[in-house]
Amino acid sequence: MRKYKTKTVAADPRGVDSGPHFMDGDHAIAEGALAAGCRFFAGYPITPSTETFERFAERAPEVGAMFIQMEDELSAIAANIGAVWGGQKVMTVTCGPGFSLMVENIGLAAMTETPMVITNVQRAGPSTGAPTLTAQQDMMQAKWGPHGDNAMIALSPDSPQECFDLTIEAFNLSEYYRVPVIILADETVGHMHEKVVIPPADQIQVVPRNNYSGPKEDFRPYKFDGKGGHPMTRAGDGYHFHITGLTHNERGYPVVTAEQNKIVVTHLMEKINGNADDIVRLEENDIDGADVVVVSYGITSRIAVKAIQDARKEGIKVGSLRMITIWPFCENRIRELAPKIKCFVVPEINYGQMVLEVERCAGGKCKVISVNHCGGAVHDPEVILDAIRKGSK
Amino acid sequence: MSTQEIRFSGFGGQGIIRCALITGKALSLYDDKFATMTQSFGPEARGSACAAQLVVSDSRILYPYITQPGVLMSLSQEAYDLYYPELPKGGALIVEEDLVKLKSDHADLKLWRVPATRFAEELGNRLFTNLVALGFLTAVTKVVTADAMKKALPGLVPDRFLKINLKAFERGYEYGVEAISKAGATA
Numbered sequence: 041m042r043k044y045k046t047k048t049v050a051a052d053p054r055g056v057d058s059g060p061h062f063m064d065g066d067h068a069i070a071e072g073a074l075a076a077g078c079r080f081f082a083g084y085p086i087t088p089s090t091e092t093f094e095r096f097a098e099r100a101p102e103v104g105a106m107f108i109q110m111e112d113e114l115s116a117i118a119a120n121i122g123a124v125w126g127g128q129k130v131m132t133v134t135c136g137p138g139f140s141l142m143v144e145n146i147g148l149a150a151m152t153e154t155p156m157v158i159t160n161v162q163r164a165g166p167s168t169g170a171p172t173l174t175a176q177q178d179m180m181q182a183k184w185g186p187h188g189d190n191a192m193i194a195l196s197p198d199s200p201q202e203c204f205d206l207t208i209e210a211f212n213l214s215e216y217y218r219v220p221v222i223i224l225a226d227e228t229v230g231h232m233h234e235k236v237v238i239p240p241a242d243q244i245q246v247v248p249r250n251n252y253s254g255p256k257e258d259f260r261p262y263k264f265d266g267k268g269g270h271p272m273t274r275a276g277d278g279y280h281f282h283i284t285g286l287t288h289n290e291r292g293y294p295v296v297t298a299e300q301n302k303i304v305v306t307h308l309m310e311k312i313n314g315n316a317d318d319i320v321r322l323e324e325n326d327i328d329g330a331d332v333v334v335v336s337y338g339i340t341s342r343i344a345v346k347a348i349q350d351a352r353k354e355g356i357k358v359g360s361l362r363m364i365t366i367w368p369f370c371e372n373r374i375r376e377l378a379p380k381i382k383c384f385v386v387p388e389i390n391y392g393q394m395v396l397e398v399e400r401c402a403g404g405k406c407k408v409i410s411v412n413h414c415g416g417a418v419h420d421p422e423v424i425l426d427a428i429r430k431g432s433k
Numbered sequence: 434m435s436t437q438e439i440r441f442s443g444f445g446g447q448g449i450i451r452c453a454l455i456t457g458k459a460l461s462l463y464d465d466k467f468a469t470m471t472q473s474f475g476p477e478a479r480g481s482a483c484a485a486q487l488v489v490s491d492s493r494i495l496y497p498y499i500t501q502p503g504v505l506m507s508l509s510q511e512a513y514d515l516y517y518p519e520l521p522k523g524g525a526l527i528v529e530e531d532l533v534k535l536k537s538d539h540a541d542l543k544l545w546r547v548p549a550t551r552f553a554e555e556l557g558n559r560l561f562t563n564l565v566a567l568g569f570l571t572a573v574t575k576v577v578t579a580d581a582m583k584k585a586l587p588g589l590v591p592d593r594f595l596k597i598n599l600k601a602f603e604r605g606y607e608y609g610v611e612a613i614s615k616a617g618a619t620a
Contacts, residue, residue: 235461
């Protein structure tokens, strides 16, 4: 369970469907959003994320949430930004092709420090690709999609249960750091049914919207100090402010100078990268004394465990590092481990994306083996096992 | 049982995916097992052969897909033709006996045949075919308990058809129990 730097409240029981369920990851994401207090969802359906969309639409009337099917992904993300400044917690879901269309306004949300959750249930690309087949090909897009420098948070679930849990975390991080948080799921986890236990509402920690309540003249929608926890306001509450994608001052009005740009961009980067210790969550197993560490995430981490178990039977000292947080990248941990081990093995359902980060941080102090493939299916565990064998030599 | 893999197959509209959902829910919520269900998502799920896979285990399931099924349920000829070759020796093959013409006597498999559609029609509607087949599967494979299956039904079948679905399940289950005792008698 994650500890938050700010106060949390119990979830609103209206949105919490407590109890054990047999549900798929997509549905669990919708339930996570409702439990986290999301009451607005504008989206455009696309396989393999449509089930989240459907579940939210079905549950919205009983929870008192608003659901809108927009004409496309561009308008969907724009409507969500508007709803946030109208006081709502919001989410949308999509996959690669839709995410590409949303990218411009995700950048706007990052620049205007608008909290929201965007789920990308990844399918095989590029372009329209293979809609019903799994992939992890949008890992870099989540960080580098929008132009300009901005730091993002992205989380990757490995099961329907974690789809529920991480969606709540995504909302909480998003509220505190006022940044779009991206859930990088994959088709396998999104469409797979497993047991999901939804706790009682009073056991779910929710970071509430931090609405300003002080004197009107003192209200500033922005504070550029590289920290989270700054208050917002709702349009119509009487506090004057301005929102723009242009470089702005603390009141939100454009100040297009190199000096102000430095102030704003430094803040956007530092509030995430400078708080990486708070944001990054990893699951590590048998790292001490390991010769090989398998770095993986999402569904691939489960396939990797099978390979790891087989490698241990052969006497190979192998540990695992599962990235629950993808962005910011777990730089410090990789730097720390590199001189102590022989090799990182990085399986992922893409042509080699996060392995670039692992290589960068390993800095040549150990081998790095990429176990990539082009998407459409999960790995054959045997291929990962082969890489572990090579890495241990 | 450490890990058991089940493939449910038939044609679109028979309630094949529902079968896997009910069984998965029964196992993971009421039988204290781990169950992971995946299903066909391609164009094959819309009309022709349709399949859902369930991996069942006493411990957490890592690899979510079927590697070698121990149980295959086929409610259509096409599904049977497509999937029976992947069953290993000693695997359980459950077929709809009026819809599937066998290609051999499958002496190396545990073969179970059930007239699920006919039984469902006797109960008033062939829509209950899948529940008859599930009851039969529950009895002959013992992968899941009948009690758990009955508990899993609410929410996965429409409320107004719950009773008749339970009846269909029981019809198939009883037929399965009879089939086991007959198989025992001839063995």
